Amino acid sequence: MTPRLPGSHDARDLIVPQLSGAIEGTGDNVWIEVIQKMDEVYTDLVDSQTALEEQNARLEEAQDFIGSVLGAMTDVLVACDTDGRIQQVNPALEAIVGKRERTLIGRPIAELFQEKSQAVVTGFLQTLRSGEGIEQRDVSLAASDSQNALISTICTARRDHRGRLVGMVLVGRPVGELKRAYRDLDAAQAKLTRTQQQLFVSEKMAALGRLVAGVAHELNNPISFVFGNMYALKRYGSAITRYLTASDENKSPEEMKELRKDLKIDQVLRDIGPLVDGTLEGAERVRDIVQELRRFSSNQQEQPEEFNAVRLIHTAADWVIKAQRVKPEVLLDLPDTLEMTGRKGQLHQILVNLVQNAADVLDGRPDGQILLSGARQGEDIVIKVADNGTGISDAHRDKIFEPFFTTKPIGTGTGLGLYISYNMAAKQGGSLSVENRPAGGAEFILRIPADVRTES
Ligand SMILES: Nc1ncnc2c1ncn2[C@@H]1O[C@H](COP(=O)(O)OP(=O)(O)OP(=O)(O)O)[C@@H](O)[C@H]1O
Ligand SMILES: [Mg+2]
Structure with missing residues (x-):
């Protein structure tokens, strides 16, 4: 059966009775043909209407889709014609400017913006008309939501199917939030840097405190030693003076003998040598401590010189080992000579430090061993100082090269x-x-260029 248009009658109901009355005497065949033709036309009409309805539905769907996309955008969007009249905006823009789309359509696009930005936006259109591209710019919307007024915009030309310019699309991202976050971040970073500097200063003060405490303790010993000896020497000096004065006064040998005994002159003479030696030792210790301190603060540049690193390793080890109470065994794995050009004094100091540490960890052990090896490896001299002590615990491994890290008593x-x-x-x-x-x-493991002059 032929489908009916809604609310319509069958074509034959309308036409046939009228025609049959109007054209008398026409044969049945002709009527049948006419009716068939009309049926065909009618069917085409119905098909077209169905297609139209389908297209309408698709259009509505497309519109819904575009609407939902525009609605989902957090960036603002404005479309306008070539005269700058608003044609469409999205909900994000509506929310920021606080106006509905229907009140905006047909208004000049510049009205959406604060006065300072209006010229920039109208300039966009002129630039597009002249066929140039537009750079990203920051402009401010005349916003009810002032926090999001500042937007970073991009404008593009809108063209019809023949490629003619028909308007402009402006898309903008609110950057106020972002800028504020950046500012906060900046402030937080500045604060962090200040705190870090304060920490650094207080850490330095603490380190200095530790150093002073250590040094004061170290100096205390030899200085009290020197003081004690000097007082004894002073006493001895006055005893000797009294004795010599008496000898000038023509006293009898018995009286002199008595006085010599009273003043303990023989004991004084016996003690003077060791006392002076001890005092000297104390003074030397003070000198050494001061030198140690200098090594911490010194930045004087030593000039490179040619020398044999093997000799240097020997002397560094000798220095340290001689001072040890219980001497560890020193095993050497060295060539006859290792010629190099470098800062001899500094290398010597490094070696003394390393050997001293090894000797310290082995302190008092009868089976202590220190192994010193050296060889040339390519452009470098590699010197290894090993011991059979405790090794370095994982917890200390990262710290031992830090200043003032020590496990030794103050x-x-x-x-x-x-x-x-x-x-x-x-x-x-x-x-x-x-x-x-x-x-x-x-x-x-110490690795030093065999010729520092080729470095840097
Ligand atoms: N050969 C080693 N074996 C085990 N631990 C070591 C060895 N060498 C260094 N350490 C550890 O590393 C720490 C730091 O050594 P470092 O030479 O810097 O200072 P120190 O020997 O304690 O004092 P300083 O050398 O200033 O007199 C030592 O206290 C020790 O704990
Ligand atoms: Mg050390």
């Missing part, structure tokens, strides 16, 4: 040995690292 270590050695090695283009030996104990 007065015995400042915690600067490795810190200074590490920096000296690095300054010469070399490196200082540490490993624990599989058999136990630590191994410090």
Whole structure:
């Protein structure tokens, strides 16, 4: 059956009775043909209407889709014609300016913006008309939501199917929030830097405090030693003076003998030598401590010179070992000579520090061993100082090269040995690292360019 248009009659109901009355005597065949033709036309009409309805539905769907996309956008969107009259805006823009789309359509686009930005926006249109591209710009909307007024915009030309300019689309991202977040971040970072500097200063003060405490303790011993000796010498001096004065007064040998006994002159003469030696030793210790301090603060540049590193390793080890109460065994794995050009004084100091640390960890042990090896590896001289001590625990591994890190009691270590050695090695283009030996104990590996003049 032919489908009916809604509310319509069958074509034959309308036409046939009228025509049959109007054209008398026409044959039945003709009527049948006419009716068939009309049926065809009618069917086409119905088909067209169905297609139209389908297209309408698709259009509505497309519109819904575009509407939902525009609604979902957090960026603002404005479309206008070539005269700058608003044609469409999205809900994000409506929310910021506080106006509905229907009140905006047909209004000049510039009205959406604060006065200072209006010229920029109208300028966009002119630029598009002249066929140039538009850079991203920051402009301010005349917003009821002032926090989001500032937007970073991009404008593009809108063209019809023949490519003619028909308007402009402006898309903008609210950046106020972002800028504020950046400002907050900046402020937070500045605060952090200040706090860090304060921390650094207080850390430095604490470090200085530790150093002073350590140094004061170290100085205290030899100085009280020197003081005590000097008082004794003073007493001895007056005893000797009294004795010599008496000898000038023509006293009898018996009286002189008595006086010599009373003034303990023989004991004084016996003691003077060791007292002077002890005082000298104390003074030397003070001198050494001051030199140690200097090594911490000194930045004087030493000039490179040619020398044999093997000799240097020997002297560094001798210096340290001689001062040890219980001497560890020193095993050497060295070639006859290792010629190099470098800062001899600094290298010597690094070696003394490393050997001293090894000797310290082995202190008092009868089976202590220090192994010193050296070889040329390519452009470098590699010197290893190993011991059979405790090794370095994982917890300390990252800290031992830090200034003032020490596990030694106050007065015995400042915690600067490795810190200074590490920096000296690095300054010469070399490196200082540490490993624990599989058999136990630590191994410090010093790598120094064989010729520092080729460095930097
Ligand atoms: N060979 C080693 N074996 C085990 N631990 C070591 C060894 N060498 C260094 N350490 C550890 O590293 C710490 C830091 O050494 P560093 O030479 O910097 O300072 P220090 O020896 O304590 O004092 P200073 O050298 O200033 O007199 C030591 O206190 C010790 O704990
Ligand atoms: Mg040390």
